[in-house]
Amino acid sequence: MKLKLGIRSIGEAGKHAFNHNRQIIQLGKLGKVEEAIRIFFNMTHKNLVTYNSMISVLAKNARIRDARQLFDQMSLRNLVSWNTMIAGYLHNNMVEEASELFDVMPERDNFSWALMITCYTRKGKLEKARELLELVPDKLDTACWNAMIAGYAKKGQFNDAKKVFEQMPAKDLVSYNSMLAGYTQNGKMHLALQFFESMTERNVVSWNLMVAGYVKSGDLSSAWQLFEKIPNPNAVSWVTMLCGLAKYGKIAEARELFDRMPSKNVVSWNAMIATYVQDLQVDEAVKLFKKMPHKDSVSWTTIINGYIRVGKLDEARQVYNQMPCKDITAQTALMSGLIQNGRIDEADQMFSRIGAHDVVCWNSMIAGYSRSGRMDEALNLFRQMPIKNSVSWNTMISGYAQAGQMDRATEIFQAMREKNIVSWNSLIAGFLQNNLYLDALKSLVMMGKEGKKPDQSTFACTLSACANLAALQVGNQLHEYILKSGYMNDLFVGNALIAMYAKCGRVQSAEQVFRDIECVDLISWNSLISGYALNGYANKAFKAFEQMSSERVVPDEVTFIGMLSACSHAGLANQGLDIFKCMIEDFAIEPLAEHYSCLVDLLGRVGRLEEAFNTVRGMKVKANAGLWGSLLGACRVHKNLELGRFAAERLFELEPHNASNYITLSNMHAEAGRWEEVERVRMLMRGKRAGKQPGCSWIEVQNQIQHFLSHDPAKLRPKNIQIILNTLAAHMRDKCNTSDMKSAFDIL
């Protein structure tokens, strides 16, 4: 009797534990770790599964250290406990820790081997994964083989993937899909289609892969055709197609699809909300958010981010406050919102109050400090964070680079164990930002030696640095490199090349690149037009504008900045005015301060100062320093002291520490013989402690950068350069009215 009762009570306790274990797992999936932990501690009858489940939940919710602690505390472990812990490390990208456990575990099964192989493939250590695959005792278990195929396929090593695929004794559908994923994820849709059609058996995952592949490669109509043929589309199929439409701006079509979905899950709702957020239609997003039956943390976070993206921080905070269970993602979202609005100290307070930071949260705070130039605080956090990922390291590298501390950036870079493309890009961009071309180029070469191929952003950032520095020689070398590495068809790279050549004064090369690009976009046109403008080719700019219109490319704000500045550089005031009018009336573009700035420059140069000033008075946007600077310059040339003084005073408000504004005004007074005024402005300048940044320019001659500082001692210059400068000065004196050009001679 007693025994029976005992057994029954154990049975009931077991049932109890069973239910609690399930609860723990479910809460873990919802990200509610704290609640899961509470249940765990309140359980009187914990069994082995309870511990295993708790370890899994902790590991998957950024509490990997707690997970390990619990694992170590267990008096009895089974194989699942070991596998769960290894899976936890896999989830947190901690391969070394996983490998240590794998080495000491008492026995291994197929799960253990597959886990470890996946660990290595995720880190890109394919040789290591391959070694392990050879050692797997059970050759018929497909998971290990499949993990290996996926590893090769994701890296684009199709031949290796295919070899493993053909070698494996028993294939299942996942093996086929892993191969297929390799093709679709790497944009090889031709191969993908071939493989897909050769498959005798397909499931919805195979179809979904194809649709996603077409979406990714920009072939929306093929994606749609395939989507419509899917025998039993599931939620993933619908969401993939929806996001495909959203990606190409077809918001209304995406909504239509959403309304047609037979069964919507949370992900479907979240995808639609994210689509509206991405399109900055936050009100629409909120409407759906309020309607959706079950909100999860992604739904809440999307709305919070949506409000932040449109600058409504208060609304974001309200939503956050209403959120029932604030997980780390939501906390980080709001914290980033504070950072983006420059409220970094509030963000830091919030950071301190967060209990369990994950890597993303640490990284966001570090990025916040780093972007505001507070590198000491960034470093402090970086040192404190328990687990760093590549983003953490890269943030520090670009932070130091922006702060002009390339020695520190290099130190961080060298201390990094696994450098990725972004690390190299950050370092190279840093060198370029700090005018260290040679170091940048050396890094580019070193990067190649270490087996890392530069990507489009390597080229885009190096080219834009070359453009800003007019470093033509480096730009040319990059161009050759780009041609060799096959990135010429990338629009980012192509457009950066156009801009580089244009800014280096090589209009013909810019045109050549423009012609070589297979399918130009608006940015390509804008780069070309700005290039013409910059180099004084107004007629070419006009022609390009006509041609782009005939090809049905619709100009934007930037196009018109280019067009107006083309007119301005060529002294074509009336055409400029016409274009300005056309922009507003025919293209419904609201002029920005930059457009007005061009207009003022345009009118000011030809002496139409009254009109320039009336333009400024009539404008709706706030005038910027560039605009007042143009007006002041024009007033000096055309000797309008009264208006010049007005413009100068606005400039003193906007940039009180910029000495050149004070100097221009004081020179104007001097030229008019008003010596008391000269003294007054000089006093004002001293009062504001305005410092003069010496005028600086440089050109590249035979791979050497030659710097020129205004008023630098002539003896520091090479003799031949000084001779050229003197000759130039003589030419200028010959052509111009000396008193007007006085400032131009400052450099000589």
Add this chain to the structure above:
DNA sequence: ATAGGGTTAG
């Protein structure tokens, strides 16, 4: 009920 391999949302 807890651990592995292929597809979707922040």
